[in-house]
Amino acid sequence: MSGASGLDARVHAVDAARRVAEVALRDQLEGEWTYLTPRAAWAARGRVSLRAAPDERTAQVTEALLGEAMEVLEALPDGWAWVRTRHDGYLGFARAGAFTTTAPEPAVTVQVPRAHLFSAPRVSAPILDDVSFGARLPVLTEGPAQEGAYGWWRVAYHEGEAFLHAAATRVPAGGTVRSVAFLQRFLDTPYVWGGRSAWGLDCSGLTQLWAGPGVLPRDADQQQAALAPVEVPSAGDLAFFPGHVGIMLDERRMLHANATHMRVTVDTLGESEYGARLAADLLGFGRLP
Known part of the structure; x- marks a missing residue:
């Protein structure tokens, strides 16, 4: 390949305009490039915002939670850095003071x-x-x-x-990851684009939380591609729509973070005007490993 076409910029660190890319892509690019070697880092704030560009006015694309492993690919001007969240390989730009090079151990x-x-x-x-x-x-x-x-x-x-x-x-009664009782504690959490915490979630941030660390990639389309499809959903399966994903509580009820209500809600596929729209847009279901 002579350029960067065919590479997903969400997870492949390549900037064709500056001819800069991560060293892992060396065998996939031709011509003159400057290659970056990632350095280990960890989130040092409760929520580290990763943005689409090194500018506070650009959209948040994801968050790193305090202590989560990251990679720093490049230090940029004005106190920004090009970084990656290691659990899902997602890229963005964060303030340099928002991470540390000291591992959180113990x-x-x-x-x-x-x-x-x-x-x-x-x-x-x-x-x-x-x-x-x-x-x-x-x-x-x-x-x-x-x-x-x-x-x-x-x-x-x-x-x-x-x-x-x-x-x-302390682990609460009923457990945490993949416990429906625990999951329902996130009801009414505000919807936040790129959010991954109980202070604000987007749809795929909620499903990542449900699946557990490192199980799912970041975005809804990536998650659908990663899972085995199922025809009839059971509790815990994921339901996919264009640009959206939710967690099935049974064959019809779905818990999801959505911008329609601007919070985490339970909606029933095919019921009410909103549920009917969801049913019409349904792409399919996927089952977690």
């Missing part, structure tokens, strides 16, 4: 939809950041300091420390 994982990082181990202390299910925080102590019923984890945060209530790291 770490605790947030097991509830939403939580906060506090400046001190008390609920009246100032909040430093918002965290959400799946965030991983490097701990500075072997166990939570006992202050009340659950205690507090002392965690590294930027160049200092923060405190996470230990209740946020």
Whole structure:
């Protein structure tokens, strides 16, 4: 191939205008290119916004959650970087101060939809950041300091420390990933384009959360291509539409993050005006491994 045609710019780091590409594409490109070697990094904020271009006014394409593995491909002017989320290979542009090169180990994982990082181990202390299910925080102590019923984890945060209530790291009754009871705790979460947290989700961000870390690619069309199709859905199967995806609760009811209601809702295929539109646009169903 002489140029970059045929490569998916969502997951292949190639900039034909600047003739810059990641080193993994060396055998797929011809001519003179500058090749980039990715460097390991980890998200250092509760939610690191990846944008379509190095400009705050461009659309958010995805988010990296605190402690998630990333790759930095290139440092850019004005404090931006070209980066990738490693669990799904998705590319975007993030502020350079939003990630760290220090791995979050040993770490605790947030097991509830939403939580906060506090400046001190008390609920009246100032909040430093918002965290959400799946965030991983490097701990500075072997166990939570006992202050009340659950205690507090002392965690590294930027160049200092923060405190996470230990209740946020306990698996709730009913479990988490692929538990319908847990999934329904995300009902009414606001719809946010590119969102991947309980502070704001888009449709494929919700299905990624449901599938678990590293199971699904980022966008609805990528997810449909990755799954085995099924004719009749069961609870937990994904339903696909043009540019949209949801999680079936049974053969007709679907939980999904949608811009029609601007939140996570349950809708029934073929029922109501909106449900009828969904049924008419249905592309098929897919089953998770």
